[in-house]
Amino acid sequence: MEKLKFLSDDDVKRIHNATLRILNEVGYVWTHKQSLEILTGAGCKVKGNRVYFPPELVEDSIQKAGKRTAIRGRGGVTKTLGDGNLYFHNLGGARDIYDAKTGGHRIAELQDVRDSTRLLDALENCNTITPFFTPQDVPGELMSLAMYRHALPFTTKPLQGPGVQYGPETKFAVQMAEVIGNPKEVLTLALSPVSPLTIPDHEAEAVIEIARAGVAFGALPCPTAGATGPMTISGSIAQQNAETLAVVILAQLVNPGLPIIYCGRLAMMEPRLGSSVWGGVELALASAGTIQIGHHYGFPVNVYGFSTNAHVLDAQDGFERGLNAAIPALAGADELSGIGEMEAGVMGSYAQMVLDNELADSIQRLRRGFSADEDALGVDVIAAIMDGSRNFLGQKHTMKYLKAGEVQLTKLAERNSWETWERKGKQGMVERAVDEAERILREHQVEPLEPQQEKELDTIMAAAEKELVKKR
């Protein structure tokens, strides 16, 4: 399949050059002493609170960086980003949970972290899991770590770390990963620098910590075009690229060859509100552009896929996430995020996760395209049936291609006649998804951790609590 491209080769070069200028002439707000020493040691200049990166250092770091990132689940399955396949994972860090049955919503708690992980464990298209909800019932300082700790027992799939912001937090996350294996193999971590072009001290410290631990790393800047990035998609892609590369440079200086996941979270500002648009199709354009830039450097790329601004599972939700997943997939994304997402990343729901699992099938089907070789063209078969049955139903050719997946089968989407649909209880896709989510949560069991492992995790959490939670 030809990759879908919105940027010409010249455009890509121009964006790269704009990025070099941003890094070299505009500079990056950076005040963390230890990392500044590392950067100036490599030729960066510091003036006031900004650091300026020489283009050679940028190019050199891109060159050095690891371009394939593998992550293994405790069940033994390894997923390698950059192997040419498209993978999916869920949204991380949703605040609220939507109850598709009642139409209400509430703030998520620890139990939702456990349940969502167990549900995603059962959904075959969710290849890796990111701790989904930000639980309200733990102290803020422990939130990210608690997300990881309570996701661990409920999946054997590769489990990505939570978004981290602090050095000590990173240290504890790595310790917890050690309980299930070598952190370099079983963990990836992501961190969001602040747009525009700013990294708080504690985040710079966390980047050093991640790089030292040798854990595959994704920088996740989230510029909002028009508010914290230029209004244009191309301008914001360049700024986002600069934001990503700056932290990649630090990571590579600390640990040359560290595997990098190139991530894009660029969204547009809704000009009538100031909020982030995750449902508009510009997100798909921005993601497709991000993929082209990341691939230009040879990185595997992770962008939004399933995303919407909708609050309910309705037509808006369906068409927004369909478009936003299809276009980056066709542009060659290595990984799409967003399974279960609603309300621009603020909310998630179990029914949505099940729906996205089915949508992911269609996206994979789209990516597979179709063959036009001699056998597929089937002129002989056409000739044969014209002399016989005059239809293709009884042909081996037909079955061969059906078995190969020429038609993607659906579980939740409706394809029956009105009569059949009526007889079967007139359910819509959403109702079926609600039932399916309930069924999975009722039935799906996950191989538990060893009691010893549970104990170790508790010990680490207790140590984290002692070190991180402020006495009030």
Next chain:
Amino acid sequence: MSEELYKEMAQSIIDGDSDISTELAKKSIELNMHPLDSITKGFVIGVNYIGDQFGKGEAFLPELVMAGEAMKAAVAVLEPELIKLGGAREMMGRVVLATVEGDIHEIGKTLVGTMLSASGFEVVDLGVDQPADKIIGKALEINADLIGMSALLTTTMVRQREVIEELDKEGLRPRIKVMVGGAPITRDWVTKIKADGYSEDAIGAVKIAKELVGKADQ
């Protein structure tokens, strides 16, 4: 004559054109118009109009921000004149604004700040990640009427309560009123932490702020 000029003043704000609003402010001084009239009968009309339009979803946020800038530019020209005349523009109130400790979400808070200053409040924006003692310290230093706190994370919402408790402990309320905001903030939360006011957006923030300083009708 001055009617025409007032209209142009309002329009310069609606167009978000600081150059023109500055020009018009200077011209009004040359023409011996009272600076207070220029503000209230001219420029403010523009701010109110754009604010209304934004509230209805018919103006864009950047227009609102640019209108705020144009307003500031005009007021900067008129203010010294006003002082010379022995008056001062009646200031709505002094506000200390910040995103709470541990939280670096900035956009919403900045927006609220822009709208408050465009509406005649004196705003000291401390920025993001601000601990309680900084916020309260600043409020005392400038003799603030109001503290505005933004929190975008469920984990940092609690900091709003800490500031309020601290203020209560020091006996600083009701002298200093507190309004809160940010995406996870709900009416329930506001009641629970005993904040004085809250709003879901920047336009509402101005309305609440005016109420809290007892100038709801202005």
